[in-house]
Amino acid sequence: MKMTQNDYYNRVYEIVAEIPYGRVTTYGTIARYLGVASGARMVGYALNNLASNSDGTVYPAHRVVNRLGQLTGRAHFPGDSMRERLEQEGVTFKEEYTVDIENHFWEPGMGS
DNA sequence: CTAATGACGACAC
């Protein structure tokens, strides 16, 4: 594993790990919170790394969707585990692969 | 060092 920019990914990991049960956030929101408002792609990249980083800590990456609430990253999850998990957590869906983000939206620092 | 890619976002048409 490269882990060159631990810092950047580490921030994403921490935020993702803080996403409360039954809530979802967006890549752009996380990116903005990190200070890289335009680094939404990097957030997704970090999550990609996260998948391979599963060393015991479980990061609810399935709670991270794009700003439209679409499970763009479902392809990176086995089967429909992403959609099923969100449903299981009580998240409502507008479409089969689109969550009602406006009703379950969450952002870091909310419960400071 | 340059080019291409990516779990995105915003703007233009």
Add this chain to the structure above:
DNA sequence: CGTGTCGCCATTA
């Protein structure tokens, strides 16, 4: 309102 294109920043080739 749907589709297309550019921009962002980091990583990889």
